[in-house]
Amino acid sequence: MFQSVPDFQTDGSFDNERYLAALHNPQGDEWLYWEAFTRDYLPRKKLFDRVRYSVTLSKDEVWQEFITRNVDHTLSGLAIPTSSIRGDEFNATDEEVTAFYTSHLDDYLQDETRMLRYVKWDKKPTAEDTSDTKQFGTDLIRQINDGADFTTLAEIHSADPGSAVKGGDLGWFGRGRMVPPFEEAAFKAKSGDIVGPVESRFGYHIIWVRDRRGEGDDEELQASHILLNIEMGPSTRSRLKREATQFLYEVEDNGFGKAVEISDASLDSSRQFTENSPIPGFGFSQVPTRFAFRSEINSVSDIVETDNSFAIFQLMEINEPGPQPLEDVRKRIERDVRQEKQMARAEEMIGEVYEELLTGKSFAEVAETYDEVKLIEGKERKLSTALPYVGSRNPRLLGRIASSEPGELFDPFEGQRSWVILRYNSQGEIDEVEWLVQKDFIYDELLIKRQDEAVNAYISELTDNAVIIDNRRYHIR
Numbered sequence: 001m002f003q004s005v006p007d008f009q010t011d012g013s014f015d016n017e018r019y020l021a022a023l024h025n026p027q028g029d030e031w032l033y034w035e036a037f038t039r040d041y042l043p044r045k046k047l048f049d050r051v052r053y054s055v056t057l058s059k060d061e062v063w064q065e066f067i068t069r070n071v072d073h074t075l076s077g078l079a080i081p082t083s084s085i086r087g088d089e090f091n092a093t094d095e096e097v098t099a100f101y102t103s104h105l106d107d108y109l110q111d112e113t114r115m116l117r118y119v120k121w122d123k124k125p126t127a128e129d130t131s132d133t134k135q136f137g138t139d140l141i142r143q144i145n146d147g148a149d150f151t152t153l154a155e156i157h158s159a160d161p162g163s164a165v166k167g168g169d170l171g172w173f174g175r176g177r178m179v180p181p182f183e184e185a186a187f188k189a190k191s192g193d194i195v196g197p198v199e200s201r202f203g204y205h206i207i208w209v210r211d212r213r214g215e216g217d218d219e220e221l222q223a224s225h226i227l228l229n230i231e232m233g234p235s236t237r238s239r240l241k242r243e244a245t246q247f248l249y250e251v252e253d254n255g256f257g258k259a260v261e262i263s264d265a266s267l268d269s270s271r272q273f274t275e276n277s278p279i280p281g282f283g284f285s286q287v288p289t290r291f292a293f294r295s296e297i298n299s300v301s302d303i304v305e306t307d308n309s310f311a312i313f314q315l316m317e318i319n320e321p322g323p324q325p326l327e328d329v330r331k332r333i334e335r336d337v338r339q340e341k342q343m344a345r346a347e348e349m350i351g352e353v354y355e356e357l358l359t360g361k362s363f364a365e366v367a368e369t370y371d372e373v374k375l376i377e378g379k380e381r382k383l384s385t386a387l388p389y390v391g392s393r394n395p396r397l398l399g400r401i402a403s404s405e406p407g408e409l410f411d412p413f414e415g416q417r418s419w420v421i422l423r424y425n426s427q428g429e430i431d432e433v434e435w436l437v438q439k440d441f442i443y444d445e446l447l448i449k450r451q452d453e454a455v456n457a458y459i460s461e462l463t464d465n466a467v468i469i470d471n472r473r474y475h476i477r
Helices: 016-024 032-053 059-070 094-103 127-145 150-157 180-188 234-254 256-263 286-294 326-358 363-369 395-402 432-465
Strands: 072-081 113-122 169-174 194-200 203-213 220-228 267-269 309-319 374-382 418-427
Touching (some): 113 286, 127 150, 180 220, 234 256, 395 418
Antiparallel strands (some): 072 374, 113 267
């Protein structure tokens, strides 16, 4: 930190003598920044350190983490995933959707939202703009032929940032490296020729073929170019602005809807959006967002200019904070209700499957009996890797393995959108030497992770219990 302070540097490098002199005999304000920084930093550091130092880690936890990462375990079993539970009876009824929505309102809370409709005039180059760009390219070629320096013109006018700084130089290239119109024109030219304007999807190119080498498929050119983007010109911009202004006059005289009919403009509408989110269908723009959250219903904005368009907005809906309307979340609820019903059926079936296993049947025999049951093959795996239908580091599975002996059949438990039964078949050898190598590293890594989790949990608790009022609208213009 201190090495970057100008007061402690000589010729841009840290000067230890100047630093020590300022430390022992401060003369000016060289320490004011660091005093302010320390006043802000130290209290937070002390607070978070207190939270971090409250975290403890036992040797047994480190040992179990070592086992999880390094030791092979063989587990086999059966799973009933929800994807195998099919039938219309699992679809959500209207009554179930309503009941689920009512009992989970907190899951569907949303911030204050708005909805807009708008007319926009896209900033697109016209045929006239294209013609003007081509003519400008022709004028540049005439200047070059009259003795103007190609590299200087490229530095000034080329829209290709990679080559413009090198005077338009593209280096050596063979066929297939450039867009087809560029390549065709360049390879037809002779060394020394100025070719163009050549139109491609990037714009118009003025090409200077400086040299060539090789023959046939191995032929290469050394060339430079000036790229001219086809952009909206001043006259097009003025025309669009006039059209938008005329539309506003029509709104004042006849209303927004009638103005759309009269002008034959294209009308778009957004979905609901919050103050800190993009406007759906339009994108992120502060001006219309501020308009939406500072205006009354049916208000019409002034002309809003963005990089891509001119636009005029009308505020159509104001929605206060609260639960989203049922219809807006119906599809999500229908999916969640179906998932719940499928999981309930899977839990019921896994109980039946477990009873059959207790009679001595094998996993394979039971799997053949039920179409919904999937076989989990017994393969050696690290517990830190994913197990089908269970995932990686499943807490219940890790806990059962830590307290069990190989050969045990585990009770059914909930996996990833499934119910699962597993048998703990075997555990691989433990490398004691590797334990000695890794234990300190694992301890440090786990401790840092737990400490960070503790700090995040502390901050989340403070945030959840805090009353936060967003006043940014009064300060951001």
